[in-house]
Amino acid sequence: MLRFDTPGAGGFADLFTEKPINYDRLPMPTPIPNVPGTRVVDTHGTTVIAVKYKDGLINVADRRATAGYTVMYDQAEKVLALDDYTLISISGSFAKSVEVVRYLRHAFKYFERSQLQPMSQDGKLMELQRVIANNVPAALQGIGAFIPVLSTFDRDTNQGRIYFYDVLGGQFETAEYGAAGSGSAPIKGAFEYILKTKGPFREMDRDTALRETLTLLDIAADLDTATGGSAKFLPAAKYITADGIRDFSEAEIKAALGR
Amino acid sequence: MPSYSPYDWNESIQQRNEYIEDRLKDGSPVVAMTYDGGLLLLSARQTQRKVYEIYDKLMFSAIGNQSDVEQIRVAAIDVAHAEGFQRSPDDVSVQRLVSFRLSPAIKKIYSDPFAQPVVLKGIFAEMGKTPDRDRLMLLSYDGEFSTAPDHAVVAGTAYAEDRMREHLKSETESGTPTLAAGLRAALYAWGVGMKHLESEDRADADYSTDGEGPKDVSAFIKEHLGKGWIVEAGVLERDTTRESRFRLLSDSELLETTGQYTQG
Numbered sequence: 275m276l277r278f279d280t281p282g283a284g285g286f287a288d289l290f291t292e293k294p295i296n297y298d299r300l301p302m303p304t305p306i307p308n309v310p311g312t313r314v315v316d317t318h319g320t321t322v323i324a325v326k327y328k329d330g331l332i333n334v335a336d337r338r339a340t341a342g343y344t345v346m347y348d349q350a351e352k353v354l355a356l357d358d359y360t361l362i363s364i365s366g367s368f369a370k371s372v373e374v375v376r377y378l379r380h381a382f383k384y385f386e387r388s389q390l391q392p393m394s395q396d397g398k399l400m401e402l403q404r405v406i407a408n409n410v411p412a413a414l415q416g417i418g419a420f421i422p423v424l425s426t427f428d429r430d431t432n433q434g435r436i437y438f439y440d441v442l443g444g445q446f447e448t449a450e451y452g453a454a455g456s457g458s459a460p461i462k463g464a465f466e467y468i469l470k471t472k473g474p475f476r477e478m479d480r481d482t483a484l485r486e487t488l489t490l491l492d493i494a495a496d497l498d499t500a501t502g503g504s505a506k507f508l509p510a511a512k513y514i515t516a517d518g519i520r521d522f523s524e525a526e527i528k529a530a531l532g533r
Numbered sequence: 534m535p536s537y538s539p540y541d542w543n544e545s546i547q548q549r550n551e552y553i554e555d556r557l558k559d560g561s562p563v564v565a566m567t568y569d570g571g572l573l574l575l576s577a578r579q580t581q582r583k584v585y586e587i588y589d590k591l592m593f594s595a596i597g598n599q600s601d602v603e604q605i606r607v608a609a610i611d612v613a614h615a616e617g618f619q620r621s622p623d624d625v626s627v628q629r630l631v632s633f634r635l636s637p638a639i640k641k642i643y644s645d646p647f648a649q650p651v652v653l654k655g656i657f658a659e660m661g662k663t664p665d666r667d668r669l670m671l672l673s674y675d676g677e678f679s680t681a682p683d684h685a686v687v688a689g690t691a692y693a694e695d696r697m698r699e700h701l702k703s704e705t706e707s708g709t710p711t712l713a714a715g716l717r718a719a720l721y722a723w724g725v726g727m728k729h730l731e732s733e734d735r736a737d738a739d740y741s742t743d744g745e746g747p748k749d750v751s752a753f754i755k756e757h758l759g760k761g762w763i764v765e766a767g768v769l770e771r772d773t774t775r776e777s778r779f780r781l782l783s784d785s786e787l788l789e790t791t792g793q794y795t796q797g
Contacts, residue, residue, distance in 0.1 A: 289615045
């Protein structure tokens with residue numbers, strides 16, 4: 275581990291690939307025995323939403339995690355910070371997502387600390403795409419698929435950016451909103467309706483944008499069995515501005531929900 | 534093959550120390566101390582960066598050969614990140630890092646008469662969950678390490694370090710300083726240490742406290758900042774909503790400290 279001979283190149287994964295025994299700690303392809311008749315065993319996070327607003331970005335998510343028809347957990351945290359200006363909202367396999375987030379946080383920080391410069395925006399996006407792509411074999415076997423939505427505030431251009439992904443790691447940048455998880459499909463039309471009737475999210479103020487996204491989440495909970503409502507536990511809601519990432523307060527979330 | 538006697542060993546260790554100490558002598562001193570909001574590391578430099586983030590609650594600075602400093606820095610980062618990822622960030626501790634990983638490796642190189650020694654004296658500063666669990670560790674070129682409370686310094690000579698510590702002690706006696714007070718004391722201590730180092734070449738300078746008056750030290754700091762030396766300070770903040778607890782203070786944040794030397 276103490277590499278007094280070769281200088282590091284900032285690759286966090288290199289620390290482990292040099293020692294094959296630790297390789298399975300990385301969110302890389304996991305060989306899964308192809309046993310006939312196995313049923314889905316992993317826990318899934320469900321609906322996450324990211325939108326732009328006037329001063330940055332908002333991420334909201336329900337708190338439910340399910341395994342098949344069972345509600346595993348109703349206080350899941352699915353909006354996670356990757357660095358001071360980037361939020362990743364995770365849907366799909368909960369175990370895999372959490373591991374991936376842990377990996378990415380370490381990879382970004384490892385690069386910045388060892389190379390004395392932050393990893394570029396494109397470098398970070400590439401790292402995420404690679405992790406999703408590496409997970410394809412597992413996803414094809416019906417286990418461990420995860421789809422994130424990434425929101426990041428670009429301090430150079432002073433604007434928010436949202437990216438969503440397909441299961442192969444294909445990356446798409448969106449102008450207004452991104453959503454993922456089982457509840458995201460039924461509310462797709464509602465996003466478009468809001469854009470057409472109320473104008474773009476990116477022109478809304480913070481409170482309006484929060485109210486709209488929480489309403490969308492509420493509709494998702496109504497239409498999708500795997501998405502949790504807000505009755506028992508409040509949804510997670512965070513925002514990013516030029517000043518970094520902040521949590522919405524409980525009072526703000528309640529006000530937006532009309533309580 | 535020529536034989537290698539205990540005498541040779543003694544001789545070679547001595548020469549090694551002389552070689553290393555001679556190269557460390559010109560290093561710009563580093564000051565570490567606790568302040569009411571976290572930990573502070575300060576030094577002044579000409580071109581190369583000196584204060585580094587190692588892990589979430591761990592920072593590092595050193596004097597020595599720049600490529601040696603780099604190697605120890607990167608090795609520390611590697612160890613900390615591998616451990617933090619495989620177990621938990623809470624399992625990364627300066628005590629484990631320095632005493633079990635870095636020190637033995639450095640000691641091994643130091644004891645090998647045919648290896649180029651690591652020219653370095655470094656400070657690791659770890660912020661604990663509460664102020665009483667903060668920990669400062671010093672690591673030297675021979676693998677020797679020690680823990681210091683409240684404040685710690687590294688400088689090119691033991692005497693310069695003594696004088697700096699003496700000064701910091703009197704500054705921190707009245708309690709944990711604020712960031713502004715800490716920066717002021719740290720920069721002044723840097724001046725005390727650096728001034729001693731620069732006068733070491735004078736035959737009469739050894740073990741004297743001459744020229745340590747506030748006016749002399751201030752003039753000395755002023756002269757260096759005027760010549761383009763840059764004050765560099767990094768902090769670990771205990772209460773912050775930012776993802777990174779470490780940050781380098783900006784020029785404007787340091788202005789209050791450097792201003793008294795650069796203005797007027």
